[in-house]
Amino acid sequence: MGAIRLRLARGIGMGRRMIADGLDGAFLAHRAALERFVRARCGDASDAEDILQDLWIKIGGIAAVPDDPLSYLYRVADNLVIDRRRSAQRRERRDDAWSALATGDAGEASPAPSAERAAIAKSELARVAALFDELGEPTTGIFRSYRIEGTPQRDIAAHFGLSLSAVEKHLQKAYKAVLQLRDKLDAEND
Amino acid sequence: MANGMTEQEAVGWFVRQRDPALADWPAFTAWLEADPAHAAAYDRVAIADAAMTEALAARPLVADRPDAAPANDNAPGFFRRYGAVAAALLVAVSAWPVYRVAVPTYAVETALGEQRSVTLDDGTVIDLNGGTRVTLDRRNPRIATLEGGEAVFRVTHDPTDPFTVVSGDMRLRDVGTVFNVAREDGRAEVSVAEGAVMFDPDRAALLLRAGQRLHIAHSGAAPVVTRVDPATVAGWKTGRLDFTAAPLSDIAPDLSRALGAPIAVDPAIADRTFTGTILIDGKDKAAIEKIAILMGVSARKVGEEWRLTAN
Numbered sequence: 001m002g003a004i005r006l007r008l009a010r011g012i013g014m015g016r017r018m019i020a021d022g023l024d025g026a027f028l029a030h031r032a033a034l035e036r037f038v039r040a041r042c043g044d045a046s047d048a049e050d051i052l053q054d055l056w057i058k059i060g061g062i063a064a065v066p067d068d069p070l071s072y073l074y075r076v077a078d079n080l081v082i083d084r085r086r087s088a089q090r091r092e093r094r095d096d097a098w099s100a101l102a103t104g105d106a107g108e109a110s111p112a113p114s115a116e117r118a119a120i121a122k123s124e125l126a127r128v129a130a131l132f133d134e135l136g137e138p139t140t141g142i143f144r145s146y147r148i149e150g151t152p153q154r155d156i157a158a159h160f161g162l163s164l165s166a167v168e169k170h171l172q173k174a175y176k177a178v179l180q181l182r183d184k185l186d187a188e189n190d
Numbered sequence: 191m192a193n194g195m196t197e198q199e200a201v202g203w204f205v206r207q208r209d210p211a212l213a214d215w216p217a218f219t220a221w222l223e224a225d226p227a228h229a230a231a232y233d234r235v236a237i238a239d240a241a242m243t244e245a246l247a248a249r250p251l252v253a254d255r256p257d258a259a260p261a262n263d264n265a266p267g268f269f270r271r272y273g274a275v276a277a278a279l280l281v282a283v284s285a286w287p288v289y290r291v292a293v294p295t296y297a298v299e300t301a302l303g304e305q306r307s308v309t310l311d312d313g314t315v316i317d318l319n320g321g322t323r324v325t326l327d328r329r330n331p332r333i334a335t336l337e338g339g340e341a342v343f344r345v346t347h348d349p350t351d352p353f354t355v356v357s358g359d360m361r362l363r364d365v366g367t368v369f370n371v372a373r374e375d376g377r378a379e380v381s382v383a384e385g386a387v388m389f390d391p392d393r394a395a396l397l398l399r400a401g402q403r404l405h406i407a408h409s410g411a412a413p414v415v416t417r418v419d420p421a422t423v424a425g426w427k428t429g430r431l432d433f434t435a436a437p438l439s440d441i442a443p444d445l446s447r448a449l450g451a452p453i454a455v456d457p458a459i460a461d462r463t464f465t466g467t468i469l470i471d472g473k474d475k476a477a478i479e480k481i482a483i484l485m486g487v488s489a490r491k492v493g494e495e496w497r498l499t500a501n
Contacts, residue, residue: 078236085236124242172205
């Protein structure tokens with residue numbers, strides 16, 4: 001299947017765009033605040049411009065208006081920054097792999113990048129699973145409800161009979177453990 | 191590495207900002223502005239979170255045995271208790287908010303160069319191109335997850351129970367349809383041959399009609415809609431691959447699937463485009479050499495893999 005690199009995204013949702021309400025309206029009304037956020041978030045003014053442009057294009061394709069459009073815009077902008085960081089990281093790794101090939105550092109064997117990635121992912125998965133077993137309940141159950149099922153923290157608090165701040169503490173504990181594991185895995189993979 | 195205090199704060203912000211009811215964006219902005227190290231610490235949390243969910247999403251599912259215990263498991267109690275975890279994450283690699291989906295219970299897979307057809311209980315037919323993996327749920331035949339590769343969905347339409355295709359964070363709902371979906375890493379493409387498909391029905395609700403193609407260049411990119419000759423949709427079934435200004439990085443996976451050999455592209459030429467039709471007759475893997483000439487590049491064999499490089 002061929003990919004056609006024409007950008008027609010501006011044409012999508014034209015009808016809605018005529019009156020600036022919903023996401024477009026929130027974007028236009030709060031552009032300065034969004035820009036300030038994105039700039040602080042990526043620490044680079046030109047990256048920030050790109051992100052805002054991406055955000056504007058992205059919301060052009062969204063017809064439904066979320067409950068809190070501004071909060072939604074911030075969240076999407078934050079995701080765009082995260083995606084950009086991740087693909088930059090991936091590109092670096094890929095470049096490393098290619099230059100290793102070019103200089104023969106990779107040895108004789110034919111590399112199978114996707115198979116290798118899958119194997120790494122599989123072993124990482126076992127480590128993640130072991131980590132959550134170690135964390136135990138209710139931390140694991142709370143994390144699962146929040147991160148995997150997308151349950152709001154207030155609902156989790158009600159369900160577990162905990163205060164909101166207790167739920168937050170459990171989530172923080174889980175994320176700190178995940179971060180530690182990440183550092184360990186990164187050190188091993190390098 | 192961030193100091194302990196900053197890391198603690200970053201984790202706290204990440205946990206709150208991801209919950210729409212608790213997020214405070216102006217306060218978060220002020221925290222970021224207070225010290226450039228704050229954004230870096232927050233990135234570490236976000237990237238660890240995304241990497242973790244990706245590891246979970248890559249968990250192999252058990253083929254063709256709906257209620258079988260997971261096969262490989264050194265993955266212990268976490269998954270025995272929460273069997274749906276990896277499945278739910280397939281649609282939520284880095285996308286928030288997380289969607290709830292039905293639990294897939296078996297997978298159908300093809301090797302590169304292989305094609306396979308599956309008929310579901312409702313009469314829906316899925317044709318899998320090579321190097322493709324589709325997950326299905328016996329309890330809910332109206333949902334299919336394309337984990338990677340390319341497939342044509344010939345859907346038996348039921349207005350009261352629409353058929354849904356999930357792929358990465360993309361959702362498609364049929365409106366009486368024959369459509370082709372391809373996915374490679376973050377890139378996704380949907381081409382409609384007959385009827386119509388609703389893209390992202392819960393949010394964007396973008397209606398794609400016959401003769402339209404939706405392309406997402408990478409995860410998080412805006413969807414782009416262009417035209418496609420409906421007759422050429424899923425040309426791969428007859429060995430016909432049509433490309434219009436397609437970058438080599440998009441073409442290589444299509445060729446891999448058709449020829450049955452892994453094909454990689456030197457990043458230096460990944461953005462080069464090609465327009466034309468390639469007819470593939472049989473599984474002559476060496477055909478890649480001729481195709482490469484047609485595209486103005488060279489093909490070299492490195493181990494089991496072919497590599498496209500500049501001449």
